[in-house]
Each structure stands twice: as structure tokens, then as C-alpha cells.
Amino acid sequence: MKNMKEIDIPIEASVEQSRTNPLARVFDELVRFCRSRSMFMLHYCTGCGAIELPPAMTSRFDMERLGIQPMVTPRQADILLITGYVSIKTLKRVILTYEQMGSPKYVIGICSCTVNGGMYWQSYATAKQLDQYLPVDLYIAGCMPRPEAVLEGMRKLMDRIRSGEADGWKDYYRRYDWYLGNQQHLFGDDWQTPADVIGEASHYDLAGSGTEGEHTHLLQQCQKPLEPQQTFFQIGGSLEVKGESHE
């Protein structure tokens, strides 16, 4: 958080705010309303908090009442639920997933672990503060929060989406360099994802002074073309096969 405040972010006028046409404004209002009433949630069980999501989704607490549905691929999801601790191995996938989600997208941090390490503050295997790596729109306290608390959180997020306040995804573009720096600190300098975040930022007119910086330069230096991942296969404990995998 400290680092965050040090960086001076000029507030760029977003595309939506600059519209003056009243019809367009009504349209924006409608879209925001529908966004708040239709949230597709990527059900990625990053941690133990995921165990309270099935109850929240199913009959007893029925999230569909709020228009929330689970989605299986990041492309279709609006909400990334980080259900508790993220191990460093998972965090890479989470960032990959996040960057593949379509904007506007929202991140919810559930449980203590996403805030300050929680139960696993001593662990060498988990990342401690989610907001250093991804912009988080909402936190739900608990270890783990009950389904009711999750629903309350969702309702709060709905209000914020409707009022247009939930815009963490813009922050990711505006301060990409800072986020990338933290990611590189944890994953090493050769960390890269397939997404062209800088390009997207300028495409959405969200590029700011914090979008590019030393870390993005480092990324550009280390960037390599993506290659199919090599997997070492083994069948029945003896036979070995080499193959390629699609990621």
C-alpha cells in the first residue's frame, strides 16, 4: 500500500465520463445496471475458501438470485474470486487468468489470506498480499467467510458496479508497471504472460504514467516468443513419452 501512494497517478478522463450525449448516458447506465445484475464468476478454487462457494451457489443460498453464475473459462467470466491463499504456483495462473478475462473485470479477495497472508503468513509457498499483484475490488473477511457473507460481498460489489466505482481493472492498466514489478519480484525477471497489457491499455485509452516503467522495459527485454510447453510423460510408472501441450 505504501508504494501505491508514492506513485502519483494522474486521473485520466475515462471514455464513459466524456460522453455528453444523453442517450449515450442512458445506454451507459443500462449497461452498468446489467453488468451489476449479471455477474459471471470464474470459479477457480485457489484456496480453502472455495469450500463455501458450493453452498453459496447451490440451493441453500442460491447465488443465481443475484444473477451470479459460475463460468468455467476466464474468457467468459467477469469476476475472479480468489478464495483464500494463493500459492506462488497458483498466483502465476491467477495472473494469467486475470489477464485473459474480458474487461470490465472484478477481483474479489476472500478470506484473511488474500489481505495479509492469513494462516500462512509463515509459509514459503504462498503469496501474502494479493493487492500487490492484482487490483482487488472487494474483500470479504472471514476464515473462511460464510456463504451469507459471500453473498453480502457480492451485493456490495453489485452496488459498486452499478455506480461505476468498481474499476480496479482500470488500475491494472494505469499502474501496470508497479504490478508487474511485484510479480517480477516474486517470479523472477523472466516472468511473462501472453497478454499485451500495454497495448491494451493504450487501446482502452487507459495508459497512464504508471503503465510503463523500468519493469515493463525489463519485460520487453526478457520477452520470448511463446512456445508449446514440454511435458515429461510417464505411463504406468515405467514407459516415458515426450510430448507437447497446449496451454
Next chain:
Amino acid sequence: MSKTVTPWLDNLLQEIEGIEIRRKDSRRVRIDIAADSLPTLLELLRGRAGYVHLSAITCVDWIDESQFELVYQLWSYESQSLVSAHIRIARDPGVYVSVFDLYQPAAFFERDIHEMFGVYFEGSPDMSKFILTEWNGPPPMRKEFDAEAWVNETFERKEYQPDWLKEITEQGGGIVKSPEEARQKKP
């Protein structure tokens, strides 16, 4: 219910040298044995005494003695008893033979011990990383690896500035003992 475990134990005593057997209760037997003799023991246990289930292999890092202890938990469905075979191997170089040919579950445990402790098992089918594929540090379960220090070095603790705390600080109070300090105070 529990059947006596005496006859085969006696046989074992005769066949293997340097073996120490302690009976903990009617179902638990502890065997301490030289590392070289373990495969023989396991072969006997599996072949003749019906200990077909390898419940677990545990590695214990006795850093002060510069040794790794390997504990093999074997269960017999017939005699319904558990034998734990303890061996000690040198911490350096930390190499031992795999028992995969006798017990297939060993593959998982040996792989796990390899990545967590750095013990290499010769003849194990797969010594590649499984859990820690993206970990570049030392084998984390070794006693010399101080996870807490590593965490303190790598991550920072969140510093909250809630209003109430600001208020109290203005009045001259504030955090007098953070958890980190409290932990450091312990001898």
C-alpha cells in the same frame, strides 16, 4: 482380534543382523535397522509376513546428528499390525535406494522426500519435481532452511493506518508490541 506377531519376528531376528525390535503395543512394532539391511527386511516383511501396504515413508532431518531418518510404515492386512522400520542415512550426500520395486506407493513418497529434503533415491521411477516445480530455493523441509526468515525477507507485512490508530497515536499511544516483536522476544 489382534494376532500375535511373535513367530515371524523371531525368524527375522535370526535372519537379519543388527536389528532392534521394540514392541510398542499389540499392533505396533518398531524396528531399527541398518540402512543396508532395509531392503532385505522389507522383502521379508512383504514376502513372508504379509506386510503388503506401505502406509508412508517419512523423512526426519536430524541436523544435529547430520543424519536423515527414514521411517517406513508397513501394514499387514492379515496380522493387522503396523511395523515401522527406522533407518538412518548420512545427511550428506543424502542418497538411498528406492523401494519402488517392492512397494509402488514408494514412488510418491520418495519423490516428495526428494523435493522436500533433497534425498535422492536411486532406482525410483521419477525424481522430478511435483509440488515445488516453481520453487528455486533449497529443499524447504530441511531444518537449516528458515521459512519465516525467508518470508520476512521476501514479503512485507501490510501496514494498516486505520483512523482509530491515527487518533491514538496523536494522543501519544500506538502499537507498543507488534506480533513480530513479540515473537522475537522469545528466547
Next chain:
Amino acid sequence: MRPENYQAISHPPSNEYELNFGPNHPGIEGNYALKVKLHGDVVVAARADGGYLHRGFEKLMEGRLWIQNIALVPRICVPDPVPMEVCYSMAVEALNDMEVPERAQWLRVLQLELSRIAAHLFTFGGHAATTGMYTTMYWGVADRDQILDLFEEWTGGRVYHIYNIPGGVRRDIPAGFLDRVSHTMDYIESRLPDYDNLFFTNQVFVDRARDTGPMNQQQALEWGVTGPNLRATGLAFDVRRDDPYLVYDQIDFDIPTEAPGDAWARTLVRRQELKQSIHIVRQVVEKLPSVSGPVRTQIPNPLAWNVPAGETYTRVESSKGELGYYVVSDGGDKPYRVHIRGPSSMHAVQVLEQLAVGARLEDVAQIMFSLDACPPEVDR
């Protein structure tokens, strides 16, 4: 071109290709990955990839006081946390040579069985969902919630009970609780015919489950399979009966078995176990009022508790199989070494890799769920 429209990597056309199941995949239980190599839609090789849920429990436990670890252990297997607590507590009790009051033992049995029922209901739901049958999942999870309500009232937590501590349990049951347990058991029992109609005797499901992921007893023993998966191959082994702990030797229950060892057999075994657990819970409910006395042996001040040096291996039967804790104390206030043998460390890695080979792509998720593998147990 918009920047987010990037070119996909092209591959030479081939009959053989790879598919990632997970870590973010609905066909995977939890955060876990299975890479399969397919020829057509037949799996020719499979490779499990774990560690996404790795927290380094065994290391963490070495850095915490004996008492502090009670809050840590249930997190190792979230769907079925009670066996973790009980097994750890039993290990510490064994090291201390500590007696557990009889009432506490009965209470532990009650917890274990309620947890087993909850876990099985959850598993049925998950298993059904992998075959596209969501209604069972919605039912199963909602009915499991009834048991979580009991736990909430009893232990103050829905999922993480943190209720067992070395020496016994943290508090007695609230007034009138046993009535509510009986009531919930009645409810769940009354729901079983619904499940039978919808799920267990659903021809489509039976068709899919039968002959899916079969293993014979020989293989199961070779691969270190335990729990319901082992019993589904015909071997009537249950730690509760054959290596008894707590007061299981005073309780009457059957050990259901099936011979064929496929997904259908495993499902049937679990279904029977659910009934047996209800039967056990009923016995405990009947017995508890006559067992009076304390629920806990007083332990020394937990901040300054040195457990005598020694080692112990304790096992319990969790809903997934044999759960073991190997705990070593060097006489200090923290464990010197804790090794957790989760049943899924066999099921989710080697067994899954072996069973997946030769299976159809459609069956892979079902095989994993029918094994009831719990990835956090593997990753720890």
C-alpha cells in the same frame, strides 16, 4: 487488430494431442492439474501436476506451538476436516501418554461420522456434476449444509471446527443438541430415497459409472489404495475396525464392500457408508447421555508445553481413506517433524495416472471424482 486479439499458437496436425485438466477446470476437484495425452479421445498418458495448494504445512507446523497447530490441521483437507484434527490430537496424546476422557471419545466419534456424512454428500454432488447432473450437486451441497449447521451450533464454525485439542474436545455439546442431531439424521435418511431415484438408480448414471476406471484388488493393493476405493475392490478393511481408535470397538457397524472396483462400485460403497455413518451417529446419540464426565484432560499451559521426546504414527479412517500422522517430538514446545499421509496422495497421483490411461476423455473427470481425491491432502 485489437491488442487482446493475439494469434493462437499453431500446431502441426496430429492425432495425438495434449489437454490440460486444471488447475482451473471444473472437471478437477479443487486446484489441481492433470495433463492428459490423447489419441482421438482415448487417453494414452496422464500426468498429475500438484502443488497449486501447497502451503508447506509440515514446515509451518514445525514453527508453531503444539496447541497452535490445531488451527492449522483442519485446513489440510477442507471437505473433511475432522479426521485431520482428531488424528493430530491423537498423535499428541500418544506422545504425552495422555488419557482422553470417555465422553470426549464419543464426541469425537460423533464428529467424525457427521463429517464423513457431509464429505460423502459433497462427493456425490461433485461426482454427479462431472457427469453433467447438477441437480444432485445442488441437493447434496444443500443437505450437507444441514450438517454444517449442526457443526456451527456445536463448535462455532461451519467448516473449520478447530474443536479437537490434545486431551479431548474444547467444550461440551449445547443443550438439546442431540435431538437436533437425530432430527437431521432423520432428514437425511428421508432424503436418501430421493437420491436413489434421481442418482443412484438413474440408468444413465449407472451406465456411465459402470466399468469406468476399474481396478482389481491386486492392483489396489499394489498401488496403496485405501478407504472406500479399496473396499470397492472387495477387501473389507477399515481402520476403524481393524486398527481401532477412540471407542469404535464399542460401536456396531458394517463395512460395505463391492468386488468390481469401478466407479459404480466405489459410489455404491460410499452410499452404504453414508448409511452406516447415520447408524453410528444414532448409536452415539443414544449412548452419549449415559457417558458423563469431563470432555477434556487438562493440558499444561499451551504456551509452555513441552511434549516428551518420541515419535508416533497414528491413523484414522477419513472419508477418503487411511489418514496418518507421523509426529516426532524432540521434547520441545513445537513438533520436530510432522508428516501427513493423506489418502489422496496415492489416489490423486499414481492411481489417477494409472486409471486414466486407456480411459475415454469423457471419463477422466469422473474417475478423479469417483476416487474422491482431495488435492490439498496431496499438496499439503
Next chain:
Amino acid sequence: MSIQILLMELVLMPLVAFVVGLFLVLMLRRIGAKLQRRVGPPMMQPLYDIVKLYGKKTQISHGWMHDIGIIMAVGGYVAAETLLPVPGMDGIADKGGLVTLVYVMMIPSLGLALGVGQCANPNGSIGIARALTAMLAYDVPFVIVVFGVAWYFGTTNLVDIIAIQQAGGVAGWGATAMPLLAIAGLFALQGMLGKQPFEIYIAPAEIATGPMVEMSGKYLGGLFVMQCFQLYTAGVLYVSLFLGGGENWLFFLLKVFVVVAIPMTVAFLFPRYKTEQMIRLMWKWPVMIGLLGLAFVMH
């Protein structure tokens, strides 16, 4: 019929189809909710979903083939709607006829195949392969049914078929005359809608929702719209063939909703079959029943 009215019908018919389709989707989700013992989504949920998807900022396209595929998928159904007579509007139904309709209804699947193939996601490709297999599976009973109906009524013109049925009252309905074919038709309907037990090409647990895997934003929105049309088309077609079409809007909609409710309900009661199990089933019972029905019809 003046050209203006025709043009108006051509616009109105898909629009009506879309609106009715939205409510069919709502019904689908409410049926599920009811069986699953919960409340279910609010009334306008299907619309919210579609508006939201079109309002997404990120619109990932995987090339022009991908775009065309989606256009084909939605366009195919839009075309199909104009071929389906509804009360008061015939559109171009009497010019196209049943055979055209059958072909037009294949366009969406092919379009999807084109579009998804472009994504290079193996899950999508598998999904499409399965979808085409499934089409092959349900098309056999479907074609038999269509053939039988055409034979029975002696025409492939849907307007005529409906007229014939309505002339005979309930006794004149296709379902009364050809119960076996009507049953086979239900199977085909189930397959056409891709609902359990014939859901194999979506299968989230295996291939992460198959063809939809790489779809996002308006492309996914397009698929949602397509789903509305799909439900409507299937429902109306069945009503037209077997239940006498719509005498008026009230009866028409009632019949459509009832017909669509049947596969929806079944979907929530069954798991999915594997591909070969599905083909085996489809080519066994529905085909046998269909052939039997055909035999009755032809005699």
C-alpha cells in the same frame, strides 16, 4: 401480400422469436431451480446477461472466420425464424418449406464449427467434433420424423401442415395421428437442444464448455442470443409438426412453452451420455420408434 407487410414480418418474426426465446431461457433456468429446490434467477436475467455481454469492453476475436462463424450461427437461426409460421405471420414459410428449414437449421452448427475451429483451443475443437457427431446422431431420427410428417400430410409446406392439423382439431394433430413419430421427435428435440443426456458437446467437466470455451463478450452474447432462437425454433417446429401450430398467440405460446419444458425438465434429471453411448441410444430407440412410426404412417 404486400412487400411491406412481408418485410415487416421478416423483421418482426425474429424479434418475436428473440423475446419468446428470452422467456424460454428464463423458463429453462427456473425449471432447473425448482428441481434443485431453489429460487432461481430473476425475470429479466437472460436479458441482463446478453446486454452485459454486448457491453463488455474487451471483445476478443480470433480472426474473421471466427466473426463469420458467429454471424452464421445467429443468422442461420434468424433465417429459420422467418421460415416458421406463427399466428398471423407466415413470413416466407410457405415458400421455404420443411426441407429448407432442415437445412437452414444446420447452418448454425456449421457456423459454430467454423468459428470455433479458428480459436485453436483443443477444448473447442473437441467440442465441435462432438457437436457434429451429435448432429449426426440426432439428425437420423430427426430426418425420419420430418420425412414421416411430410409423407403423412403430403406436403413439406409448414403453413399447409399447420392448416391441415388445425382443420382437424386435436384429433387432427400430428401427435394424435403419429404418436410414435412424435415420441421419436422428442428424442430428436432433446438432442437438437443439446440437453442432458445428450449434452456431451458442452460438457464443462471435460472440455470446459466445449465450443464456447474461447468465446467472450459479444461473441458469447451471440451464442446466448442463438440459444434463445434455438429454443424457440425447436419448440415452434415441434408445435408446428405435431401440435397443430398456433390457432392464436395464447395457445401457440402455451404449446411452445410446454413442449420446450419437456426436454428442459429431462435435462435436469439426467447425467450426460458419453459420445458412443449417445449415438448408440439415438440410433437405437428413436430410430426404431421413428421407423415404426414411419411404417404406420406409410401404411
Next chain:
Amino acid sequence: MSDIDYKDKGSILNPFKSLQFFARKPVTEPLEPRLASLSYRGFHINDWELCIGCSSCQKVCDNAAISMIEIPGLPSDPVKGVRNQRPAIDYGRCCWCALCVDICPTGSISLSREYVHTCTQEEIDSYFILPDPNGIHKKFYGYGWRKVADSDLLNLERGDMGERSADQRSDNFDEIVDGYSLEQAVAEASRCVQCGMCHDACPTHMHAPEYIRAIWQQDMEEAVRQIYRTNPFSHVCGRICTHRCETACSIGRRGDPVAIRWLKRFAMDSVDHETVKAIAAQGKVDYLSGKQIAIVGAGPAGLTAAFDLVKLGHQVTVYEAQAEAGGMTRYGIPEYRLPFDMLDQDVDVITAMGVSIEYNTRIGVDIELSKLQQNNDAVLLALGLQLGRSTRIPGSEHRQVTKAVDLLRKIAADEAFDVPRSVVVIGGGNVAMDIARSLVRLQRQQYGESRITLTALEDRDHFLADPVEIEESIEEGIEILDSRGPQACEIDEKGRLIGLRTWKVLSIFDELHRFAPSYDESDEQLHPGEMVIEAIGQMSDVSLLGDELTERLEWNRGRLQVDEAGRTSEAWLWAAGDCVNGPDVVHAVADGHQVAASIEAVLGRQETDHES
């Protein structure tokens, strides 16, 4: 076995039975959150009235989630064991295990039934909360998980200390208390939660948490090292300390405080004397400062100061009027409470450091104070309180009416005197108990029976003596009469003392809390006794100062006026111990340290002044 056979093919029709659910109500709960169960582990609540800021919750917390916050304005009193600190909890770490509730010594922390808290990134500071009785959103949802007897993690009962029964002990001066065995000591030490309240409450701020922890770790030498950091009278304090630490102990809030005094005693007893000497000498400088300091009185205050000063390289001479060192600890406290050899060991440690003691040297008689002033750089008066106060009631000048301190000194010095067959003691403090119990022993030794009556102004609940002392006195056969005001020592016509006449006390203080006892004169009793002993307080013998100095010095209600560090208005003269602060061993030790530090500071300043 199974009621669905494996061979059962199932039915395609069975699932349709579930259509009945179209007619059933949903099981969905309303959107508003339900009320959690009665023992729910929700957000924290802390009762600030009960909380003492001991930080036990912080220590038991798995997740290092608790910080202690100092809050100005809250009561803070080390003697009562209260700190103005309260725990604040980081919900970015907390796991709601409720161990903090179960360990809380006061029972102030509990968890509520409230469980919903959501916030945005900007509001993330709301994850760090200072629990108060209201809950985090200022709304009380009711108590959830609270401390119950079953879940209490603390052991509230003190380990039994073995001691001699009244029969075994009341005819000899052997030590009453057995002391702990190693096992008992470790068990007792393990009860400590390391809150440090004892450290704060102790006048000399002994490192009790540290040495208790060392005892628990069975590292006795470390314990002794910790003890010697602040207290050279460790054997003495391990036995007869007034243990303010135990009064402040947070475990004592709801149970028996940790037996800190007995643990100290155990640590000292279990390390052999030579090792103790070696440990005590650690940190002694290896040079001589060349400064000379004279200390008057070899009691705890004087010797502690001597110990500190010698450690700093000064040359210290202690002048003691009696034949042996220890002051009131030797001549005021009976042997059954503090065996002489224990005291000797403490003194030996100090003398072994290089302190020289001139015995039987009375200042003003054998050597003049002015001479000390001339020969030394500083002089410390640690006179103690040797003179007993008198009741001044009629008959109190009788020769059979004595002061308790004088008699105790005689007993300690083994001087012969006629042991009376029956005694009346006036006073309800520890000295009264000491003399009464000493006489019990002497009477039993000589006559085989004891007849002792003890009268005190106070009622039983307000006795100044230790409750244990009172209890043991009663066990030993002493008749204790409370609320009796002494009126006269009755003397018969032959001039023999026959007893003490008392009135019943109605109240001791008036409305202004001044000492003004009122009596019920109708309730008069005569307590027969051959001897009456006054044990109502002591004072200092300041005659050694001489008239001139006495004039020059400043006084405060009969005591020497000193500054905070113990320096008198005369630059060369310091005063410490009982004569300044009233009777208490551990206070005297604290005084000794303080005054030594003051002397060192002054001498050190002189040094630098000289150099510059």
C-alpha cells in the same frame, strides 16, 4: 450387503419421481444473513473493563495477528497488574480459532455472532481492528464463542507446595516449606503466560518471566543468571519476599497466581553455591575505579548497593553493628521462614565479590560518621528499622512488656532469656506473627505446650500479615483475636504482669481516614499472659547522625528526606532501605540498586569533572 445391487441397471423412469419437487418449496434461505449460532466464532469483542493488557492473546495467536496498542487514558497500574494496552487484531491474518479467547487470563476476549465484513481496497484499513465491547460495526450481535470452564486453556490451580504439618513444625525452627521438586517446579513454571506483569510490579523489576521460562526449560543456571540481573538477595527473596509479583500475576485474575517466589527459591536451591557465585560475578569490571564508598548497615539495601558498586570497580566497606550480616532478614525473620545458611549464602556471594564488612562496628560509637565522610567518596546509610514502636498504654513500661523486634533479635542471636509460659502479642502484621510463632516453638521446646494470644486492632479481613501466616499461626495453636484495642497491661499488686486488657474495636479510622480508633467499652476482655509483646511497627535508630547533622538534614515525618535516587540533602550522603521506604526486603533491594546507580552517576560525573 448393499441394497442397491452392483448388477442393478437402474431405471430410466426413476429420475422422473423427482418431478415431485415441482410441488415442493425451495430450501433457499432469505438473502439477509442469518443470525449465527450461540457459540459462533465471529468477530472479536473485548471487554475493556476486564482486559489488563497482558498480551497472552498475542502469544497464543497462531498467525501473528495481534498487536498490542497502548491507549492513553486507560488505567495503568503495575502493582495491580493492569496495563493500558489492548489487543488489536489483523483480520488479514486471523483465522478465528478462538485460542485467544480460551487463553485469556481475565476472560475479557470473546467472539461475537457477527460475521459479515466486506470492504474495498480503499477501506482495507478496516481489516485492522481494535476490538471493544461493541463489535466491529458498532453493533452488538450477541456473544458467540466465550470462555467456558471446559475450554479454558489455563491451569488456574497452583501446584501444591509440600510443607510440614503444624505438629511437625511447631516445636522446632526447621524450615516449614519443603520447596518444589524439579517436576513440580517445571509444572508450575509452565503455568506462566509470560505477560511480564510481575516484572512491572516488582519493586526491583526482577526478570521473572525470563527465569520462569528458563526453569520451564530446565536451564537453572540461566534462571539464576536472570535472577542475579536484579537481585543479589535471591535466596532470601525466594523465601520471604512479599511477592508483589504474585499479586499482579495475570493468572491470579481468575485463579491462583504462579508461585513466582517458590520458583525463584527452587532455581536458587538447585544450582550449587560456587556456580551461583560465578554467575553473580559475571559482568564485574576487571579494574578498580579508585573510589571508596562506606555503607552503614549490612542489610538487604546496603549489601545490594555494595554488590552493585563493587561490580563497578569501587571499593566498598560495609559497617555492621551486629555480629552478622543480613540486617532484619537475619534478626527480624525467624529461622523457620528463612534458614540462616541460606542468608549466609547470599551474603557470601556478595562478600566474594569483594565487599568487605566490618562487623560489630556501630557508627557513632565505634567510629564516627564524620570519619567515614572524610575517608570515602560517598556514604550510604542503610540503617533499617531496628527500634520497635510502643503502644504507650498504661503498664507498657513494665519490664515484661517488650518489643517484638528486640525479642526476635535475641532469638536470632541465640541470646538466652526466660521464655514466658503465656504471652499476649499486640499487632496483626507479619512481625507479630513471627514473634508469636517463634515463641510457640520455644514454649513447646521448653514446656511442651504453648499459650499465645494475639490481638489486633484490625478485623481478620484487614490484617496486614500474609493470609498464609495467619492460617499457619492458627494451625500452630495461636489464639488470634481480631478487633481488639489494647487499653492497658494489667499488673498485679506484686508488680507482676498478668495480662492485657482490651476493648472491642468499632472502627479504626475516622471519616477523614485518620487513625482514630473507636471502641465498644462494654466489651472488655483481659487476656492473661506473663509477657506482652508489642509488634505494632518499627522505627529507625538515627542517633548515629549526631545532633549537628540531624539539624542540617531534611526530614519527612520522622524519616530522612531523600531525592528520587536516594540522595539526601547532603551531597556525600545517601540513604536507602527500610529507614527510607518502610519495611520490605524486596523494596530494600530495589532501593539498593537505585542508590548504587545514583552514587555511580555522581562519582562518574566527578571523574569527568576532574578530567576536564
